Amino acid sequence: MFVFLPVWLGAQVPVCNDFVQLSLDGNCEAFVLPDMVLEGSYPNFDDFTVRITRLDGTPVPNPVTGAYIGEPLQYKVTHEPTQNSCWGMLVVEDKLAPxxxxxxxxxxxxxxxxxxxxxxxxxxxxxxxxxxxxxxxxxxxxxxxxxxxxxxxxxxxxxxxxxxxxxxxxxxxxxxxxxxxxxxxxxxxxxxxxxxxxxxENIDFPNDIVWTCEQSNAFPNVLDPTPLHPFITDTDPGTPQIIEVNLDPESDDDDGSLPFPPPNDTKDRPDINSTNIANGGNGSPGDTPPNNGLDDADVLELTGSGTPARIDGPYCQYGYVHFDVVTNTCTGAQGLIKITRTWTVLDWCTG
Missing domain, CATH: 2.60.40 (Immunoglobulin-like)
Structure with a gap:
């Protein structure tokens, strides 16, 4: 009695594709498996291993990453039980669009x-x-x-x-x-x-504001019809329509300590203290090392008394003008200056 046992010999002689295009996945990598590069069918692909190298023989990790996009690589497939092997070339490609x-x-x-x-x-x-x-x-x-x-x-x-x-x-x-x-x-x-x-639909007009004569004498610009600096806050919430300005006395970074020759080694240099990060400012008041915060004088140097808010823009179609009546003036650090400023807003949509 004869018993015929099927013997599969194909695994002993693997056949590789000469050239394989390898597309990377969403993680910019691709794992090269035996069934991706071998020609024909085999009973057990687990019997095969894949080794990838550069053309100079330098090993390439598997999965292959985007670092090898466009570079021709060589791969070798080995049938481990018999140690038979074959070779081929592959190129890595990114085919996924953003x-x-x-x-x-x-x-x-x-x-x-x-x-x-x-x-x-x-x-x-x-x-x-x-x-x-x-x-x-x-x-x-x-x-x-x-x-x-x-x-x-x-x-x-x-x-x-x-x-x-x-x-x-x-x-x-x-x-x-x-x-x-x-x-x-x-x-x-x-x-x-x-x-x-x-x-x-509604216009946000600037609130009344109270400056000291000391502030307005040192910085006349605080009375200008220009935007109010965001660091100006109201010290008396009980009068919400009036802004009483009392800046923080601790907000002093003392630029005079910086090694600049006179007359530049004074406090409150606008080129050092600025909301512009490029000029060294960090956009916040106070004594912030290394002397680059905004202090009180910097804020006063950058502010006006306010304008109608949120209507300046290419699609707003609003314009505005103002008229001032000055009834008092400051004398030294004392006294009182009062400006009655009337704003007129024009809606170009209604004429």
Whole structure:
């Protein structure tokens, strides 16, 4: 009696594909498995191992990462039970395009409608409109090309007020389309974003404000019809329509201690103390080492007494003028100066 046992000999002589294109996944890597590179079928792919090297023989980790995109690599498949093997070439490719996620937004008309470009973008910092979220597997964000391919402004409703009393006196819509291209040339689908710019229905006029004669004598600009610095606060909440200014005496960073020759080694140098980070300011008052905070005199140097708020902007369609009546003047550090300032706001939508 003869018993025939099937013997599979193919595993002893593996056959490799000569050239394999390896596409990276969403994590910018790809694990090379035997069934991806062998020709034909085999009973048990677990009997095979894959080894990858550069052309000079330097080992390449498996999974392969985006560090090898475009570089020709050599792979070797070994049938472990017999130690038979074959070779082939592979090249790593990134075929996944970036994905853009665009968020719509509603902005007040005094906001800057330009995109808020991220720190890595050459147009940084930009304005207040949101920049698209980017999902990309291999290319660093700073190496992506992100283009605003179209922008359509619709101002047909800029002066429309369909619901008086709702706070809006009209709106403008800006429809933007974005596209991103990664380092491999993969282009995202178009991403559409709608920005709505709203005109205010009610005008926020500046509150009355009380300055000391000492402050106004040293810094006459505090009486100007210019914006009130955000660090000016009201010290008497009991009179909400009047701002009583009493700056913090501890807010003194004493620039005089810095080693500058006279006459520059005095306190309150605007080139040192500034809300501009580039000039050394950190945007907050107080004694902040190393002498780069805003102190009281810096704030006084940068402020006026206020203007109508939140109506300056390209889509606001408001203008304003003022008229002053001065009834008293300061004498030295004492006395009283009183300015009655009348504001007139013009709505160009209504004439």
């Amino acid at each position: 994905v853009l996620v665009c968020a719509d937004a509603t902005l007040p008309c005094h906001a800057d409608p330009e995109p808020a470009w991220p720190a890595w973008h050459p147009n940084h910092p930009g304005g207040d409109a949101p920049f698209p979220e980017i999902l990309e597997n291999c290319t660093p964000l700073e190496d992506l090309t992100v283009n605003l391919v179209s922008e359509v402004v619709d101002d047909a409703q800029q002066c429309a007020d369909p619901q008086p009393g709702d706070g809006s006196a009209g709106s403008v819509t800006i429809v933007r389309q974005w596209v991103a291209v990664d380092a491999a040339g993969n282009e995202s689908a178009l991403c559409t974003q709608t920005i709505t710019i709203v005109r205010p």
